[in-house]
Amino acid sequence: MTTRRTRLSPEERRTQLLDLGAHLFATRSVEEISIDVLAEEAGVSRGLLYHYFGNKSDFREAVIRHAVEDLVAQTAPPAEGEPVERLLASLGVYVDYVLANLTLYRSLVRAAAGGTDEVLALYEEGRAALTDRIFREDAQGEILVDTPRTRLVVRGWSAMTEEMVLSWAEDPAGMTREELLGVLALSLPALVELTP
Amino acid sequence: MTTRRTRLSPEERRTQLLDLGAHLFATRSVEEISIDVLAEEAGVSRGLLYHYFGNKSDFREAVIRHAVEDLVAQTAPPAEGEPVERLLASLGVYVDYVLANLTLYRSLVRAAAGGTDEVLALYEEGRAALTDRIFREDAQGEILVDTPRTRLVVRGWSAMTEEMVLSWAEDPAGMTREELLGVLALSLPALVELTP
Known part of the structure; x- marks a missing residue:
């Protein structure tokens, strides 16, 4: 050495x-x-x-931007596999990231909603990057086709995912990590199915 | 006179x-x-x-409490009807309330997330009142049975509903009010269906 x-x-x-x-x-x-x-x-x-x-x-701002980019990079889905499987893998990393960085993540969500316009913009950039990736990774439209309506649904699904993962991290409500991931991954196609 | x-x-x-x-x-x-x-x-x-x-x-705090209580009272579902129809009616009033009080509502959500503990507590009280009512109004469990898991799902669904209605109020994304209400009302039983 x-x-x-x-x-x-x-x-x-x-x-x-x-x-x-x-x-x-x-x-x-x-x-x-x-x-x-x-x-x-x-x-x-x-x-x-x-x-x-x-x-x-x-x-x-540089610290927050760094944390957001780190989250987006870490949750990149695997290159191969069925769309729902890859979404599941990506969600698994997301859940583990939130668990490992709970204070950071809760603090970011809180700061984004009530903080300065700059912090809110960074948070929205991160969310947009994650949302865009869902559409880009599913270019064949196996889960969803890119329309204004499905964009609205994905926005709602993202808010639900964030809320459920943060709540679950504090109180698992008798749900295992795999069960939580299953509900989240299957709910996206189910919500799209309901969209006229 | x-x-x-x-x-x-x-x-x-x-x-x-x-x-x-x-x-x-x-x-x-x-x-x-x-x-x-x-x-x-x-x-x-x-x-x-x-x-x-x-x-x-x-x-x-008194003004915010008053606004939250007003929202909860106004969105009370009708006394009669099928559970999904009553949920739909309640959601319709909620959407109209958000449209009519957009600045108030957005400001409240923003203040709750980033504001003082007192404002956050008022917002959580309002949310809890709306959530409890869903379980209370569906005492027969036609849409959902009251368990820690369905409580977690309803929490996620509430966050999704809030996000979608606020986004839709700013940009309807080609979706009519009735289509939006349909997605929101049907998504609750669909999400519960996915919950193990």
Whole structure:
């Protein structure tokens, strides 16, 4: 083993700082995330953080954007398989992500609804990315065809999924992870079926 | 016609002031609701408002509570009919209420998610009242039986309904009011059907 310090590129260093920032969510709400808090908790110099992120609100937004992109990337469905199976796999990662990052996720949802326009915009971007992917991954229209009506239904289904996963994480209501995933994955085609 | 002024009881007067307060939502967010604003816009004396409501945050909470109770009362389903028909009737009033009070409703949802614990508690109380009523009105279990699992599903369905109605009010996506109501009313039994 060498003890040589790894030299990071500016981009890698920035990503590392954003990862550290995202971890602050474990115990703090969005409003409490700041350069000063990260400097103190992670032992990073304030000067370095200001160098990378400019100011407090830019830093907070960069951390949230990083967390949202991470969620979208992690929940990418597998390349192969039937549409419903791939939706199920993607939902499984989503549920595990929410469980592993419950404070971050609840804090983001809360901040998005009641927070600044910038935070709301980041949250909506993340939601749009997840929604677009459902239509893109199902280009043959096996689950749903891309119309304004099915877009409205997918929006409702997303809100239901978010609410059910957050509620289930706090109180499983006697439902196993697999049963929850089954209800969520099957409900999307069922809802589309009901749409005129 | 007489020109005699009607003498209101203290309770009627208080309700009248809360109605006036709720109307402020038409152009203002929850945070902007205050005794001073109501006094100025409705030409009511500040002294009278402080007499009835104590302080600013008590006044804001009383206005929100009044709006939530009004929504719950207005959306009471008809006493007679099949469970799905009564759900449909109740949903119809809900959709019309959201359309007629769009700023108030959006502001309430936003304030509940990102606001103080008191506002969140009022919003949750309203939601619980609507949810409990679904189970109470369907005591024979024709649509759903009251279990922790169906409670979780109804919570998800409520979030979906709220999201779809708010989105539809902004952009109907080619769906008529009746089509929207049909999707919402039929989706509840469909979701319960999928629940193991």
